[in-house]
Amino acid sequence: MATPMSADAFIRALKAEGLTVVEIGNWRNHNRNSKGPWGPVHGVTIHHTVTKGSARTVDLCRRGHSALPGPLCHGVITKDGKVHLVGYGRANHAGLGDPDVLRAVIDEKTLPADNEATVDGNRHFYGFECENLGDGDDPWPAAQLEAIERAAAAVCRHHGWDERSVIGHLEWQPGKVDPRGFTMTSMRQRISSRLDNGTPTTRPPKPSEPKPLPKPTKPVVDLSKLVAAARSDPAAKGTPVTYSGVRTVEAALVDAGLLSKSYSDGHFGTTTVTAYAAWQRSKAGGSYRGKNADGIPGRDSLTRLGNKYGFTVVV
Structure with missing residues (x-):
């Protein structure tokens, strides 16, 4: 359980982790706080966008659409590994999810199966949307996977959380399948290794191509x-x-x-x-x-x- 970091602290944490950060419009004050509280925060949720094209993806996540107003996350991680900040505060990204999953995140324990949708995740999670079609075939470039790892680690490092505070949308809300194309188990392993290394690096090394990751099984x-x-x-x-x-x-x-x-x-x-x-x-x-x-x-x-x-x- 933690108080959300300030917008300035958020961007400092991302840059300190070696990320290239792009600020979009008045992102610090673009939020859904009028619709409900933001915090206490307990973890980070990773999503895929089901979109193609970085500019279109960033704009959609910033503005949202008629059925779901933006911002749809805090940061958009595009295929080139950049993190585009589109909002800060309450964002329409996690929706309702499983209270047992939330308890496991708070306690930093193994996640149970998600079979309920009764808890407001928009209040309790930072959210990163990742540019990908979500069909299991659209590739995840090495730079993008490393940016996801670094962004999640940056938030965890600030709050003193471990990798078990990072979940996929598919682990939070029944019926969701994102992110598809890599497993959250493998991503948490990457985040754990980064956190174990202590002080973040300010300049990312040239990423190498990872081994192909298994495709998640469909419901x-x-x-x-x-x-x-x-x-x-x-x-x-x-x-x-x-x-x-x-x-x-x-x-x-x-x-x-x-x-x-x-x-x-x-x-x-x-x-x-x-x-x-x-x-x-x-x-x-x-x-x-x-x-x-x-x-x-x-x-x-x-x-x-x-x-x-x-x-x-x-x-």
């Missing part, structure tokens, strides 16, 4: 179990979670703009059925009509949803 959704959950009791509320794949599908519907996060609770109730029916009627979902858009997942529409939002369907 898997069982169609038959999902259908059973959807048909169990659509009118009920607060039904205990019976199948974790419901959360994965709900998170995808949230990302598609069809379901409010407040209903992403692992319960395939009336609101989720309505949201899934809207997906079935959409072009991406298959443009179904009538009884074929009843909100009960089918193989084709669920596969389309998985392909778009990062999970695998088994039948």
Whole structure:
């Protein structure tokens, strides 16, 4: 637990760790503090942007969009290894996440599986968005990976945290898959080594190409179990979670703009059925009509949803 460092202390810490920092506009005062508190802070969350092009990526993370106003993080780490500061204070990056994960971060212990989304992560985490398409194929240049390592280490070093205070978005919020293309275990190992070296270097050495990192495994959704959950009791509320794949599908519907996060609770109730029916009627979902858009997942529409939002369907 810690009080957020000042904006000036933040940029000093990043530069002291040997990073090239680019200041974007009035980043020190660009935040979402009017919508909720910023702090106490407990850790750092790493994301990927699902975008291509550094200028476009930085602008999007600074401004946000109609459904999610900016800033969408504190720093944007582009493929060339530069850290672009786009906001400071509360930022729309982490969203709701698992209280058990937060407790593990605070205690600096091994992370449990994330299966709830009830705690405000925007209040408690620094956030770095990293330029990458997030498809598992877009490469992570050595300079960018080293910048992620240095940026996270800079924050940890300031607060006296160890590498277990750094998490991926996929470890915080059910259904998320970012960052995809490297593992957070390997990144925490890099951060640990850097912190163990003591005083930060002010000039980064020329990065070498790392060994290819294994691709993370996609979440898997069982169609038959999902259908059973959807048909169990659509009118009920607060039904205990019976199948974790419901959360994965709900998170995808949230990302598609069809379901409010407040209903992403692992319960395939009336609101989720309505949201899934809207997906079935959409072009991406298959443009179904009538009884074929009843909100009960089918193989084709669920596969389309998985392909778009990062999970695998088994039948």
